[in-house]
Amino acid sequence: MSKNVLVLADIRDGELRNVTLESLAAATRVADGGAVTAAVFGSKGKETVEKLSHHGADKVVLVPNPKLDQYTTDAYFQTFKQVIEKVSPEVILTGHTAVGRDVSPRIAARLGLGLVSDCTEVERKEGKIVFTRPIYAGKAFVKKAVREGTVFATLRPNNIPALEADTSRSAVVEELEVEFAEDSIRTLVKEVVRKASEGVDLSEARVVVSGGRGVKSAEGFQPLEELAGVLGGAVGASRGACDADYCDYSLQIGQTGKVVTPDLYIACGISGAIQHLAGMSNSKVIVAINKDPEANIFNVADYGIVGDLFEVVPMLTEEFKKVLVENK
């Protein structure tokens, strides 16, 4: 049975995030011929219409109020709620990101809906929409469905592949005016400090170069950053490295910290404690570099090099540089 699906677009630094295109792919899958609508908030929304339509949106609802340029829970909540009332979707999807996981539970609570968060797969099965999601940070998985009524889910970045762009598609565009009552936005964002590394977000990075206690100091992360730079990836860390103050907690990967699923995960000087493995073992390809041949990380690695990371990582950076230049 066809279903109307609403996708909340996620914009970061004025750019549409990949997870929105992935959500459109999921939406197309479950719509079964129904309409896929994307909702875009903020004054830059218009610039995203083409990309959204090429990747599966049949309709785009723009809410160009500049008060939505900076995310606040209350402004997004009010707007999202009005869009839902207007579109009357049977399925609602957002990214499981700072935006999606903040506003979706509030919307679900207000509308009395179930919400399946942080899904890595979605399928149609016997008339039901079934989501797969990790629990215990990926040590196990569950398949979940919403019992009845509107289906609402947030999707983990990097898991459901986006559709190939189809440039022949164009979406119907509608604008919706939303006004905010005075005092209805109860939080004030005074300042935003960008700390995320070079614009490559850890949770969306295709390559993650990660350091553990073996990195030995904050300076020890330098060669890892260089390698990540060459590969267009992001730098991560184990709890050991964060606890030892070698890096910021925002880089921590594990059951506490972030869970990542890049195409390539390079673990440098990481022993492989079970709580770290939970955060990265679903990466597509894992490389381990460690002095200790008995290190647990080698049990999950596809390829391992036993050696000193301070020797191996710079050599690896040089080799990648060479090969990547040759192939340009």
Place this chain on the structure above:
Amino acid sequence: MNILVCLKQTFDTEERIVIEDGQISEDGVEFVINPYDEYAVEEAIRLRDEHGGEVTVITVGPERAEQALRTAMAMGADKGIIVDDEDLENADEYSIAKVLAAVIEDLDYDIILGGYMAVDDGSAQVGPRLAELLEIPHISTITKLTIDGETVEVEKDVEGDVEYIQSKLPILVTAQQGLNDPRYPSLPGIMKAKKKPLERLDIDDLDLDEDELEGKTETLEVFLPPEKEAGRILEGELEDQVKELVDLLRNEAKVI
């Protein structure tokens, strides 16, 4: 200042997961306060020590979850409330938030804290849901909290970036890693905690309709990820290993 902390008892993060009869086995498992909730407990105690008042820790769970409340009280929380979840068979985030809201509606509070997610289900829903049911604002994933009179200042982690946000009490905030270093309970703290008041509630004690207790989602299957086979340890001169690795990543794994 009346401070409430919602917490959950979870598996220790070093535990392996075993599935028995389609369920996750709790046999021999060590339980802890969900690490993100532990930050919330620590922050609540610091707020109380600075501003005065009382810290109440609240949980919904089986009998064993009482231990998590005792640990929080040993850290310094003043009292605890546990809602027995025996009659909550098909609970999900929808129903847990309803239960917590029903408990909290009868309490005086200035601020509510919790972890931004639990390390077991990891859904990150209950905090924002609860704030909505109580009709108060929330700020999630905070790494710093300052309260001056009615004014609340926080630093919020936004996937690596930091937002400096101002708001007002009453508010609900959820803790991100980096908020503080939770203390270990001291021996005198553990002794004192045994005598601190702990209220035990049943679902029947709360003003809730039957249909609010039934979750809106259902779990169809629980399974373990495919076991990963150990891969190849490269051999030979380091220089050759590096060349081989790059070649394998490009031509065998095809990820570069």
